[in-house]
Amino acid sequence: MRTRLAVAAAAITALVAGCTTSGGGDEPAQEAEGPASLTFWNTGSDEHAAALQVVADIYKQSHPDVTIKVQALSWDDGHAKVLTAATSRTGPDIISGGMSWGIEFGELGGMIDLNAQDIGSIKSQTRPEVLKAITSPSGAVYGVSFDNAFYLLFYRPDLLQKAGLSGPPKTWEELTAAITKLKAAGVKTPLVENWNTFEWLPWFNWLKQAGGSLYADDCSKATIDSDPAVLATATWAKQFREHGVPKAATDSAAGLANGEVAMAIDGSWVANAIDTTHPQLKGKWQVAALPTGPAGPGTFVGGRIVGVMAYTKYPKAATEFIKWLYTDEAIQLLQKEVYNKSGELWLSPRADQIDTLTTTDNVKQTLKTTMETVSGPPNCKGWEVSQAEVTKKLQSVVNDNVDPKQALGEAATIMNNNLK
Amino acid sequence: MASTTTSPPAGVQVSHPVRRAKRAPALRRMRLRRALPGYLMLLPFAALFAGFLVWPLLNSLYFAFTNYNGVKPPTLVGFDNFQRLWFEDERFRTALVNSFAYVAATVTLTTVLALALAVAFHGTSWRDRIMRTLFFLPAVTSTIAVALIWRWIFTVEDFGLANTVIGWVGVEPVQWLATPSLTIPILVVMAVWGGCGYGMVIFVAGLNAIPEEHYESARLDGANAWQQFWYITLPQLKPVTTYVVITSLISAFQVFEAVYIVFRGVSSVGGVQDSGLMLVPYLYDMGFTKFQLGYASAIAWSLFIVIFVVSMIQLRVTRALREL
Structure with missing residues (x-):
């Protein structure tokens, strides 16, 4: 009996001792010989993956040695799947995903620093605000901007006119006045706010418009408890507490179509989707830049990064394809294919390509104007861990009537602790 | 030199343990033959059970005492x-x-x-x-x-x-x-x-x-x-x-x-x-x-x-x- 126990204990000890991970390679990726067969996990819809596949097939015509297979990865579990791939060191060669994914997976050792692959041309074509957001504190760029998205104000001019408004609100004060007038005119929900409703992302717009920031420029400390941030938070909270803005996400296009919603702050990709999903609304909606605050205009810029996994056998071939995605040819192809397949707007990081989008002049002009005022998520250490806590503090201002100064002070403490 | 082996007293049932010892390998073989098909039939399940339950469980127990981000090797951190x-x-x-x-x-x-x-x-x-x-x-x-x-x-x-x-x-x-x-x-x-x-x-x-x-x-x-x-x-x-x-x-x-x-x-x-x-x-x-x-x-x-x-x-x- 004792012998059996001893054998069992030894076996378990050996098993546990042998529980080492297959990951952990810090060695630089070496280019394999011969034709490259690349797998691209594209986070987004099947239609986006299909559009990208068309573009990848065209790339093959000029690069016969490179075959790229694009697979769609859903936003719901994409993050976990990329982590699994990085851990097991098997899976895609190229991935696209959330703007922070590059730094997240790169710092773990899961993606390569593209600086080593001469991406100067890409960096020069990327807006400085976006480049800052995707560059790690150490200067590494693990993923370059693949596409951009930012907040815009969609509205129904006819409903605004009926409420006695001559145009979309241009300032915070005008926004408040417009909500009051629209409510009085019988519009059920004058304003909705989508794209991470009731979380830190849309609040960030207010923060920038008030002149605030999350961290100091050098990431030395959190600045979320500054006076502009307090003003932004109080104003942001007021829209939920006093102006009936829903705290849950809504289908803004449907709301605009049935007239229950007059204005919607939503992602730029919605621009063309409105016409696709609600053809009866064609020509009846307009878009404008977000209202400005005391410090001027400002909007959060998000979107996807595209980068190369650390274990790929073809880092050079993968990076060359990513560089090609910044060419006029690739961008215009993607714009066309995404529009044809999903009816959505695909916005390249290159502002000079806005004119080639299949959309109205109003949308193009608004995109250009807004692109000048964007700010990306912070690249400071600990932000990924802090954002859930910051969101909770912001929500407590609305739900529990917590003083904004106190809530932001607590958020700053958490952020500073995570900076260490 | 005196023999260490002793003869059984008269009247006592002789060599019971000895016979049993002689029969033991044969018995074991017979039992194994009888049980083998059962073990073989259990094998696919046992392999899956070990691979997809026991092994991950032991891994997770080990990781619980480590600092592990999924990519870099885990480092032990005790409790x-x-x-x-x-x-x-x-x-x-x-x-x-x-x-x-x-x-x-x-x-x-x-x-x-x-x-x-x-x-x-x-x-x-x-x-x-x-x-x-x-x-x-x-x-x-x-x-x-x-x-x-x-x-x-x-x-x-x-x-x-x-x-x-x-x-x-x-x-x-x-x-x-x-x-x-x-x-x-x-x-x-x-x-x-x-x-x-x-x-x-x-x-x-x-x-x-x-x-x-x-x-x-x-x-x-x-x-x-x-x-x-x-x-x-x-x-x-x-x-x-x-x-x-x-x-x-x-x-x-x-x-x-x-x-x-x-x-x-x-x-x-x-x-x-x-x-x-x-x-x-x-x-x-x-x-x-x-x-x-x-x-x-x-x-x-x-x-x-x-x-x-x-x-x-x-x-x-x-x-x-x-x-x-």
Whole structure:
């Protein structure tokens, strides 16, 4: 009996001792010989993956040695799947995903620093605000901007006119006045706010418009408890507490179509989707830049990064394809294919390509104007861990009537602790 | 030199152990031959069991004592993860409190409702069969699909059934999924609706195993329906009740899909102000969103300890009640 126990204990000890991970390679990726067969996990819809596949097939015509297979990865579990791939060191060669994914997976050792692959041309074509957001504190760029998205104000001019408004609100004060007038005119929900409703992302717009920031420029400390941030938070909270803005996400296009919603702050990709999903609304909606605050205009810029996994056998071939995605040819192809397949707007990081989008002049002009005022998520250490806590503090201002100064002070403490 | 071997005394059955020793290898071979097909048939399951359960479990136990981000090799940190978890982590405390509140409400309501349904529909008539099927349907429906439907029911938009129904009686629309005080009640409603059918089937099996003679005797003694239920049905169902409670308790502690699909936000898996944060969603958040796989493993093993302790307490209480 004792012998059996001893054998069992030894076996378990050996098993546990042998529980080492297959990951952990810090060695630089070496280019394999011969034709490259690349797998691209594209986070987004099947239609986006299909559009990208068309573009990848065209790339093959000029690069016969490179075959790229694009697979769609859903936003719901994409993050976990990329982590699994990085851990097991098997899976895609190229991935696209959330703007922070590059730094997240790169710092773990899961993606390569593209600086080593001469991406100067890409960096020069990327807006400085976006480049800052995707560059790690150490200067590494693990993923370059693949596409951009930012907040815009969609509205129904006819409903605004009926409420006695001559145009979309241009300032915070005008926004408040417009909500009051629209409510009085019988519009059920004058304003909705989508794209991470009731979380830190849309609040960030207010923060920038008030002149605030999350961290100091050098990431030395959190600045979320500054006076502009307090003003932004109080104003942001007021829209939920006093102006009936829903705290849950809504289908803004449907709301605009049935007239229950007059204005919607939503992602730029919605621009063309409105016409696709609600053809009866064609020509009846307009878009404008977000209202400005005391410090001027400002909007959060998000979107996807595209980068190369650390274990790929073809880092050079993968990076060359990513560089090609910044060419006029690739961008215009993607714009066309995404529009044809999903009816959505695909916005390249290159502002000079806005004119080639299949959309109205109003949308193009608004995109250009807004692109000048964007700010990306912070690249400071600990932000990924802090954002859930910051969101909770912001929500407590609305739900529990917590003083904004106190809530932001607590958020700053958490952020500073995570900076260490 | 004297021989160390001794002759057996006369009259004693000779060489029993010796013969047995000689026969032992043959016996072993025979037993092995007899058992071999059984072992071979078990092998595929054993291999899968070892590969997909034992091995990950041991891995997770090891990771619980390490700092591991999933990509770089893990480094041993002793009990640091458990110390941080149990003594410093506010979110874990929130998850623990939410989980206990959810489990208490879900297990109680599921068990009571399942028993009530079983008593009401345990017969063999078509009505009972149809009702049992209807109530059992959620148990065989995809949890993901069910969670999505609940999400639609509680949506703030016009197609939200909950707001439509309360609108019929003039109540203003409620932002169900963005109101922290409603999160646990909504999750409980979802779990009870989805779980009582399964409990009902188990109770029906238990009810049908109670000898009819007990009830006949009770009726002859003048017992009314309530007395029959209280003094015969309930005591006879104690083992079944224990089973239903323990299995409901374990599955309630492990709730994930409902929280993840109905309440998850981009910043947090636990909904507005972490109002729906439970142990498994928190584990997922730390492991797959924050890349703290060592810490997530410590949460997993803490969850195991919590379930084990609560189940043991429940079993002891049941045993004590049975002996009363």
